[in-house]
Amino acid sequence: MMIKKITLREIALSIIFYAFIFFPDSPVLAFNSGGLQPLSEDQMRAVSGQGLIVSDKISGSALSNPNPYSTPFDFYRIGLDGELDLNLNMSKLQLGCGGINDHLSGNSGCDLDLDYVSLMGREGTDPGQPGSAFSLKRPYIEFAIKNDGSTTFREVVGIKIGSESADGAINVGRRYLQNGAVNQENTAFGTSCNTGVSVGEGVVGCHSGINSVSGFLGAELSISMRVRANICGGFVVGSTCIGIPVPLDAWGCTGRTQTDVDTCGTSQIDALFVDIAGTRMQSLGLRSALLELDGNGLSGVLTSLIGSVYASLNTDLRNVHKLTFENTGDFFLSFQREPVAYPRYSKISPVEEFQNAGNFGSAMDACATTAYSTPRCNSAYSVPANTGWWLNAPSVKLLDVYNENANLGTLTIGDALSLLGAPGYLIEHPEFDLTPKQNCYGSTTFC
Secondary structure (H helix, E strand, C coil): CCCEEECHHHHHHHHHHHHHHHCCCCCCCCCCCCCCCCCCHHHHHCCCCCCCEEEEEEECCCCCCCCCCCCCEEEEEEEECEEEEECEEEEEEEEEECCCHHHHHCCCCEEEEEEEEEEECEECCEECCCCCCEEEEEEEEEEEEECCCCCCCCEEEEEEEEEEEEEEEEEECEECCCCCCECCCCCECECECCCCCCCCHHHHHHEECEEEEEEEEEEEEEEEEEEEEEEECCEEECCEEECCEEEEEEEEEECCCCCCCCCCCCCHHHCEEEEEEEEEECEEEEEEEEEEEEEEEHHHHHHHHCCEEEEEEEEEHHHCCEEEEEEEEEEEEEEECCCECCECCCCCCHHHHHHHHCCCCCCCCHHHCCCCCCHHHHCCECCCECCEEEEEEEEEEEEEEEEEEEEEEEECHHHHHHCCCCCCEEEECCCCCCCCCCCCCCCCCCC
């Protein structure tokens, strides 16, 4: 089927067209006292976008594996059978500030709060060139309606803006590379950047970007890290080893990586998939990560004895500057007054989609595997969107996150032994080599 490129003007005209259909008596939409006027055939031929508009009604219980957050609703969808290309920059994006989520989440602020956001194209799993397009295939608006059969109690509970699929990159934030530079956006960890540390809260002062995000991310992650430490053969006072320090210097990795400094592979069996969901999330955690070791000295001994170690990672979301979408299905932004599980665009489950396409077992997605499959993979409804604003991105990529020098300092024997089993030693706020890509020309002030 041919997909037509559409413009924002055509979307606006289509919304007005449907507004006239659903609200013909609205005084705001009455352009003149004579009401709507018929168009001649010549006038109709002069209008672009004919035949692009599609509409649908979907029951919250009709599709496979409904749940308590889908069954109370009926969903009305208005869409365009086209493709929308976007390239845009926002110095600040805030949605859903204050309100009930201050109490439900325990974090006062906004459901979505991001500094310096760019929507742009991609090159593989990295952001593309300035001016490249973030593509939305078949964009649509959907309404979640409660008590649809009652003229008295019928009400709109949620509104969703989405697309059949999205392809491109979201680039976010700024990275400060000079020690002592004033971080203009992030004051939570101090106002200056400390480039002399590789882990810990001092790292966050060098970054701005994602302050909080509400939504569901079905993420594929891969990390390569060079971990350095001194294992104290005695006892530690402050950061000083009273005894004989034994150096640890090794590369570790998890997920499928493209670098040549580690031993991780590149196939689906090597991939690491993590489902992340919540309201006003501020950090990204990875528990019990199995790190394949490659190194000398103590790490060489560990490699020969056990082959791998464990670590848990916790990083502030300000350190994450990119997310890429590879024809990601069911990308949407919504807001609702109560939790709602919206229907997927295809009306079938992710597993059925991969099976129909013949790439179950090979596609780089959690729902194309048996090891990472969760209940959402067998449902034609999305993960329930919480109250407030919600971002749904069920297949995003954060690959080849690289850290050349995660210096853990002096560790006790107990800390070293914790590396040998899950959940492993906790590494907090490591400095990753993630720098936002410019999406500006010339002297544009956004940059």
